[in-house]
Amino acid sequence: MxxxxxxxxxxxxxxxxxxxxxxxxxxxxxxxxxxxxxxxxxxxxxxxxxxxxxxxxxxxxxxxxxxxxxxxxxxxxxxxxxxxxxxxxxxxxxxxxxxxxxxxxxxxxxxxxxxxxxxxxxxxxxxEPLFTLLAKRYGNGTPDKRVFVYAAGGYYYPGKDNAMLQDEMRRYLDLGYTVVKQKIGGASLDEDLRRIDAVLDVLQDGQKLAVDANGRFDLDTAIQYAKALSQYDLFWYEEAGDPLDYELQAILRNYYDKPMATGENLFSMQDARNLIRYGGMRADRDWLQFDCALSYGLVEYLRTLEMLRQHGWSASRCIPHGGHQMSLNIAAGLGLGGNESYPDLFQPYGGFPDGVRVENGYVTMPELSGIGFEGKSDLIKVMRELAQ
Structure with missing residues (x-):
């Protein structure tokens, strides 16, 4: 062949x-x-x-x-x-x-x-499904077909007020998500806090909010936000500073004892290793967001997972960035902590195969050959146009 x-x-x-x-x-x-x-x-x-x-x-x-x-x-x-x-x-x-x-x-x-x-x-x-193949080759032999997913959104948008932000988050919750994420750092701290309060007002028991600064802050601003965010019970405080500023991340832990997340803009096992060595990340509460599609693929991701194991980290602390089915398969096959999801954005590339529903924050993997793209009708249409 x-x-x-x-x-x-x-x-x-x-x-x-x-x-x-x-x-x-x-x-x-x-x-x-x-x-x-x-x-x-x-x-x-x-x-x-x-x-x-x-x-x-x-x-x-x-x-x-x-x-x-x-x-x-x-x-x-x-x-x-x-x-x-x-x-x-x-x-x-x-x-x-x-x-x-x-x-x-x-x-x-x-x-x-x-x-x-x-x-x-x-x-x-x-x-066979990719998640089954991965479990056999690199996992414990049995995939976990139920995968945690969270809804990423809450972007800044022209004319978008807090009521519209609340409506967006309600849609995600109504779809079955229990964790939603919004952007911060694109407005003043006071405005971001009002936006956070608005979203928290629509959450019910068992539902949580994560916030993402997309690497915007210098150290002083990251600390200022950390102190302000400490009043909330957030799912995580994500990517406060530049992704390669490991010292900033390490210092920030002294001002924020709740979960933090980073790693989506680290594109190799070596960079991921430097984060673990020098970034002050805590294996008992923090989250790692390495995205195989941006970091040399699954071959490199396997090296990253082995590095994490050697440093005392569980694969379950990884929730990849990207919202694509590739990472969803890796999560099911190799025991990651879950996967990002974009219910409204970047279509047809984000989301799940047709008929897959979010139930209490989890999706169940369908038995589709390969990654499962053929099960998502709007996506496979575009893919087959390229192949033909």
Missing amino acids: RIVEIREITVPISSPIRNAYIDFSKMNASLVAVVTDVIRGGRPVIGYGFNSNGRYGQGSLMRERFIPRIMEADPDALLDESGENLDPHKIWSTMFVNEKPGGHGERSVAMGTIDMAVWDAVAKIAD
């Missing part, structure tokens, strides 16, 4: 929303199809992948470096020991040929997107 072709297209996911750092008015993403010569049901098996929101599409890097390296390799060198399926680790190593260590930047997004498509193809060729 072999990879016949790898296709990429840059697609818009623009929206008039903004967080504390960027607006999404010109945001796009890469959509990838890995076409194989394996035939199932009269059709070739095709793996699909895309990068998470917040980072732009990386088609030029894929077309100039990573796709040619795969296509120029000996096809047999990309197969597993059985010779009947692709080996994602070998493909990853092929993509990384002639790449220097460090400086991860956008290439981690390009590789992570292709890696997602490769794993989708691998699980489809094996004719």
Whole structure:
């Protein structure tokens, strides 16, 4: 068997929303199809992948470096020991040929997107859900098909007042979510506190709010917010400062003893390791948000999980950024703590397969081959247009 072709297209996911750092008015993403010569049901098996929101599409890097390296390799060198399926680790190593260590930047997004498509193809060729394959290969053998999810929203939006913010959060709660998240740092502290109070007013017992500063704050501002947020029982205080400012994160723990979260903008095992070594993160309460689609893919994520284990962290403290089905499969197969979800945004790429519902903060994974993209009708339509 072999990879016949790898296709990429840059697609818009623009929206008039903004967080504390960027607006999404010109945001796009890469959509990838890995076409194989394996035939199932009269059709070739095709793996699909895309990068998470917040980072732009990386088609030029894929077309100039990573796709040619795969296509120029000996096809047999990309197969597993059985010779009947692709080996994602070998493909990853092929993509990384002639790449220097460090400086991860956008290439981690390009590789992570292709890696997602490769794993989708691998699980489809094996004719099983990716979460089942992962549990067998790297987990305890039995996936946990119930996965915690939270609703990410609460962006700043032109003309959006607190009543509209409350309506948004009510919609998420009515969908079955028990944890909702809103943005902070894009307004004054006083205004953000009023926005937080407004959301807390609509929450019931057992429901919680998380807040996300998207790396906006310097140390003094991060501390100022930490002191103000300490009055609340928040699910977490997310990404207060620059993601690579480990000292800021380490100092902040002295002013905020409740759960914090960060990691979505760390794009390698090495950067994640530096966070664990120097960022003062607490394994008993804090959350790690590494996103495989932005950080070289699942092959690298497996290295990150092993690093966490060596440092005394449980995979259950990981709730990835991105809101995509790839991380949802990883959560079910490898025992992560859950996954982000975007009920209203970045469609058709976010969300769940058709018919999957959130119940008391959890979704149950459907038995779909691969990542499960074929079960989401609006998404697979776009994907098949690329493949055809």
